[in-house]
Amino acid sequence: MFQVCVRAHFDAAHFIRDYDGDCAKLHGHRWDVEVCIEGSQLNQLGMLIDFKDVKQSIRKTLKLLDHSLLNDLTPFGINGVNPTAENLARFLFFEFKGDLVLEDKHLAWVKVYESPDTWALFKEDKSVRGAL
Ligand SMILES: Nc1nc2c(c(=O)[nH]1)N=C([C@H](O)[C@H](O)COP(=O)(O)OP(=O)(O)OP(=O)(O)O)CN2
Numbered sequence: 084m085f086q087v088c089v090r091a092h093f094d095a096a097h098f099i100r101d102y103d104g105d106c107a108k109l110h111g112h113r114w115d116v117e118v119c120i121e122g123s124q125l126n127q128l129g130m131l132i133d134f135k136d137v138k139q140s141i142r143k144t145l146k147l148l149d150h151s152l153l154n155d156l157t158p159f160g161i162n163g164v165n166p167t168a169e170n171l172a173r174f175l176f177f178e179f180k181g182d183l184v185l186e187d188k189h190l191a192w193v194k195v196y197e198s199p200d201t202w203a204l205f206k207e208d209k210s211v212r213g214a215l
C-alpha cells in the first residue's frame with residue numbers, strides 16, 4: 084500500500100466562539116494542510132497519483148479560504164460549527180474528496196496544522212467508506 088501526500092497552506096483569521104480564553108478573540112494563522120491519497124496500484128510511470136494533480140485540486144479549494152475570516156464562511160458561520168483545526172480538517176476532507184477523481188485509490192486523511200506543533204487529522208470511518 085502506498086500513501087502519496089501533498090502539503091499546502093493558506094492564511095486566514097478565525098475566532099473560536101464560546102472559548103474561555105484568548106482564542107475567542109480574532110486572530111490569524113498560517114494553516115498548513117496535508118492531504119494523503121492511498122492505494123496499491125501504480126501507473127506505468129510508477130506513480131500512485133501525480134503530485135501535480137493533487138496540488139492543483141487542493142489549491143483551488145484553499146484559494147477560497149486564503150485571506151478570509153473563516154467565521155464568515157459556510158460551514159463556520161454563526162449557526163455553523165466553530166472553525167477549529169478539527170472542523171477544518173473534516174470540511175477540507177469532503178471538499179477534496181468531491182474534487183479529486185481517484186478511481187482505484189482513496190483519500191486517506193487530511194491534516195490541518197494551526198502551528199508547527201499543533202494539528203488535527205480527519206479520516207473517514209472505514210466501515211462508512213466501504214458502504215459508499
Ligand atoms: N483541539 C483544538 N484546540 C484548540 C484549537 C483547535 O482548533 N483545536 N484552537 C485554538 C486556537 O485557535 C488558538 O489559536 C491556538 O491556541 P494555542 O495553541 O494555545 O496558541 P498559542 O499561540 O497561544 O500557543 P502558546 O504555545 O500558548 O503560545 C486553541 N485550542
Ligand SMILES: [Zn+2]
Pocket residue numbers: 097106110111112197
Ligand atoms: Zn486560532
